[in-house]
Amino acid sequence: MTRSLNRTHSPAPSRATRWIILGAVGLLFALPLVSMVEFTLRGGLEGGYTIDRWVTVFTGQLGPEFRQLWLAIGNSLLLAAVTVAIMLVLLVPTMILVQLSFPRLRHGLEFICLLPITIPAIVLVVGLAPVYSVVSRMFGSGVWTLAFAYGVLVLPYAYRAIQANLDSIDVKTLSEAARSLGAGWGTVLFRVLIPNLRRGILAASFIAVAVVLGEFTVASLLNRVNLQTALLIVNKADPYIAVIFALLSLLFAFVLLVVIGRVGSVSRKVRS
Amino acid sequence: MTNSIPVAPAIATAEGSGATVELVGVVKSFAGHRALNAIDLAIKPGEFVALLGPSGCGKTTALRALSGLEGIDDGSILIDGADVAAVPTNKRDIGMVFQSYSLFPHMTVQENVEFGLRMRRVAPGERRGRAAEALDMVGLAHLGKRFAHQLSGGQQQRVALARALVTRPRVLLLDEPLSALDAKVRVQLRDEIRRIQTELGITTVFVTHDQEEALAVADRVAVMREGVIEQIGTPEELYTTPATAFVADFVGLSNRVAGEVVGGKALVHGVALELLGEPQPDGPVTVYIRPEDVALASEGIPATVIASSFLGSLRRTRVRLADDSFISIQHDVDLKPQAGESVHVRLKGAPVSAVPR
Numbered sequence: 001m002t003r004s005l006n007r008t009h010s011p012a013p014s015r016a017t018r019w020i021i022l023g024a025v026g027l028l029f030a031l032p033l034v035s036m037v038e039f040t041l042r043g044g045l046e047g048g049y050t051i052d053r054w055v056t057v058f059t060g061q062l063g064p065e066f067r068q069l070w071l072a073i074g075n076s077l078l079l080a081a082v083t084v085a086i087m088l089v090l091l092v093p094t095m096i097l098v099q100l101s102f103p104r105l106r107h108g109l110e111f112i113c114l115l116p117i118t119i120p121a122i123v124l125v126v127g128l129a130p131v132y133s134v135v136s137r138m139f140g141s142g143v144w145t146l147a148f149a150y151g152v153l154v155l156p157y158a159y160r161a162i163q164a165n166l167d168s169i170d171v172k173t174l175s176e177a178a179r180s181l182g183a184g185w186g187t188v189l190f191r192v193l194i195p196n197l198r199r200g201i202l203a204a205s206f207i208a209v210a211v212v213l214g215e216f217t218v219a220s221l222l223n224r225v226n227l228q229t230a231l232l233i234v235n236k237a238d239p240y241i242a243v244i245f246a247l248l249s250l251l252f253a254f255v256l257l258v259v260i261g262r263v264g265s266v267s268r269k270v271r272s
Numbered sequence: 273m274t275n276s277i278p279v280a281p282a283i284a285t286a287e288g289s290g291a292t293v294e295l296v297g298v299v300k301s302f303a304g305h306r307a308l309n310a311i312d313l314a315i316k317p318g319e320f321v322a323l324l325g326p327s328g329c330g331k332t333t334a335l336r337a338l339s340g341l342e343g344i345d346d347g348s349i350l351i352d353g354a355d356v357a358a359v360p361t362n363k364r365d366i367g368m369v370f371q372s373y374s375l376f377p378h379m380t381v382q383e384n385v386e387f388g389l390r391m392r393r394v395a396p397g398e399r400r401g402r403a404a405e406a407l408d409m410v411g412l413a414h415l416g417k418r419f420a421h422q423l424s425g426g427q428q429q430r431v432a433l434a435r436a437l438v439t440r441p442r443v444l445l446l447d448e449p450l451s452a453l454d455a456k457v458r459v460q461l462r463d464e465i466r467r468i469q470t471e472l473g474i475t476t477v478f479v480t481h482d483q484e485e486a487l488a489v490a491d492r493v494a495v496m497r498e499g500v501i502e503q504i505g506t507p508e509e510l511y512t513t514p515a516t517a518f519v520a521d522f523v524g525l526s527n528r529v530a531g532e533v534v535g536g537k538a539l540v541h542g543v544a545l546e547l548l549g550e551p552q553p554d555g556p557v558t559v560y561i562r563p564e565d566v567a568l569a570s571e572g573i574p575a576t577v578i579a580s581s582f583l584g585s586l587r588r589t590r591v592r593l594a595d596d597s598f599i600s601i602q603h604d605v606d607l608k609p610q611a612g613e614s615v616h617v618r619l620k621g622a623p624v625s626a627v628p629r
Contacts, residue, residue: 169377170372170373170374173370173372173373173374174374174376176341176361176368176370176374177368177370177374177375177376177432178376178387179340179341179360179361179362180339180341180361180362180366180367180368180436180445181362181367181387181388181391181435181436181439182362182363182365182388182391182392182439183362183387183391184362187391192376195378196376196377196378198378
C-alpha cells in the first residue's frame with residue numbers, strides 16, 4: 001500500500017519511450033527522402049556516386065528538354081499566388097462576417113469548407129470539367145484559371161488555420177470597440193482584425209502554397225502544366241533530375257512550414 | 273496591480289459639456305421577443321445614470337441601442353435633441369467601455385488610446401499629448417509602451433476608460449465594465465470612474481446588474497425588468513420608496529411576508545403599516561419589509577433564531593416565525609443571538625410595498 005502510494009505517476013512517457021517513438025516516426029519520414037537523395041547521387045551504369053546532376057541543376061546547365069520544367073515552376077508559383085489571393089479575398093472576409101454577424105452559419109460554413117478534403121481529387125475533376133468549359137469561355141484557358149479549383153482544394157486547411165486564430169480573439173468586442181471609437185468597417189478590418197489574424201492568415205497562405213506546389217491530379221486531368229505534371233514528363237527523360245526537383249519542392253514546402261512556426265514564435269517573443 | 277490611483281488633471285472639458293440623451297418609445301425585438309418595450313428615458317447633461325436589472329431585462333440592449341451597435345425597431349434616440357437612431361456607431365461621437373477586455377492586442381497602450389484620435393485625424397503631436405494626458409488621468413501614464421496582455425484586468429479597463437474619454441465624446445457608455453474584476457479592484461475602479469465623470473461632467477450611462485455598484489455611483493438609477501423601466505430615481509428614492517414590488521425586492525434586501533390590506537394599510541402580524549405607491553384594495557398581499565425595518569425586542573412577535581451572520585459593521589439574523597415564515601433582521605453587532613434561541617421581533621413601522629397574493 002505504502003509502496004503504491006509512494007510511486008510517482010508521470011503523465012508523460014519516459015525519455016526512452018519518447019526517443020523510440022521519435023526515431024520510428026523519423027525513420028518513416030526519412031527513409032524515402034534519403035532514398036531519393038541516394039538515387040540522385042548514383043553514378044548510373046558505371047556505379048559509384050556523383051554530385052554532377054546537382055551541379056547541373058544549380059548551375060543552370062540543363063538541356064532544352066527541361067525548359068518545360070522552368071515553365072512549370074513559374075506556373076506553379078503563379079498558381080500558388082493566385083490561389084492565396086483568392087483565399088484571402090474570399091475566405092477571410094467571409095469568415096469574419098460569419099463570426100461577427102451570422103454566427104449561426106458557422107457550422108454550415110465549416111461543413112462546406114471541410115467538404116473538399118472528403119472528396120477524392122478524381123471525383124472533383126469530374127465535377128470541375130464542365131465548370132471549366134464555362135471558365136475557359138469567360139477567362140480563357142490560361143493556367144492561372146486552375147487557381148479557382150485550387151481555391152476549393154485548399155479550403156479545409158485554410159479554414160482550420162484561420163478559424164483557430166479567430167477563436168483566439170474576441171472579434172466582436174474588438175470590432176465594436178473600434179466602431180465606437182470612430183472606425184469605419186474598412187479600418188476595423190485592416191487595422192484591427194487582420195493584424196490580429198496575421199498568424200492564422202500566414203499559416204493558411206503557406207499551407208495553401210504547399211498544397212498547390214504538390215498538386216498533380218487536377219492539373220493533369222484538366223490538361224494544365226504545373227510542377228508535378230512537368231516532373232512526370234521530366235521523369236521519362238531523366239528520372240534523376242525529376243527526383244532532384246521533387247526534393248527541392250519538398251524542401252521549399254518544408255521551409256515554408258518552418259517559417260510559419262518561426263513567425264508565430266518570434267511575434268510572441270517580441271510581444272512578451 | 274496598481275492599487276492607489278494618483279489624482280491627476282483630467283482631460284480639459286468645459287464644465288457641463290455633457291449632452292442630453294433621450295430614449296423615446298424605443299422598441300427592440302429579437303426573434304419575436306421584445307427586449308425593449310417602448311422605453312422612455314431622459315438624461316440631463318453631465319448626469320450619471322445607471323441601468324440596473326437582472327439578466328435579460330434589456331439594460332445592455334438599451335445601451336447598445338444608444339451606441340448604435342444595435343438597431344431599433346421603433347422610437348427615437350436623441351442626443352442633444354438630434355435623432356441619431358439612423359446614425360452609425362462610428363459617427364455618434366460616443367465613448368464606450370465594454371464588459372470584456374477590449375484593448376487591441378497588437379497595439380501598445382499608447383497606440384490604443386491614440387486610436388480614436390487617429391480616426392478623427394488629429395495631428396500626431398496633439399494625439400500623443402492628449403493620449404498621455406488621458407493615461408495620466410487614469411494613473412497609467414508610465415505604462416504607455418506595454419501591450420494589453422502585460423496589464424492586469426483593472427489596468428486594462430482603466431486604459432479602456434482613457435481610450436473612451438480621450439476623444440472627448442458627448443456621451444460615455446459603460447457596459448458592465450467592472451464585472452470581470454475582483455472585488456477590491458472593482459470598488460477602486462468604480463470610485464475612479466465616478467471621480468473622472470464628475471471632473472469631466474460627461475453624460476454617462478452605466479449598465480450593471482450589481483445594485484450596490486449602481487447605488488454607489490449613479491446620480492439616478494433606472495431599474496429595468498422585461499424590457500421596461502420599472503422605476504427611475506435617485507438611489508435613496510429607489511431604496512426608501514420603491515414604486516413596485518419588483519423594485520423593492522431587487523434593490524436592497526427585502527423580507528417577503530404574508531399580510532392583508534385593510535383600509536389602505538398593510539396588516540402584518542397585527543401591526544398596521546403604511547403602504548408605498550398606489551392605494552390597494554382590501555385583500556391578502558405579500559408585503560416587502562427591509563431587514564433594517566425589523567428589530568429584535570423584548571416583546572412582540574415570537575420567533576426562533578435560525579442563524580446569525582457577522583457582516584462587519586452590522587449583524588444579520590434570520591428567524592422563523594410561528595407560521596413557519598422567515599424574516600431577516602439587521603441589527604447591532606453587539607447583539608449576538610444564538611441559533612435555536614427564542615426571541616421576539618418588532619416591526620419598526622416603516623412604510624412598505626405590497627402586491628396582491
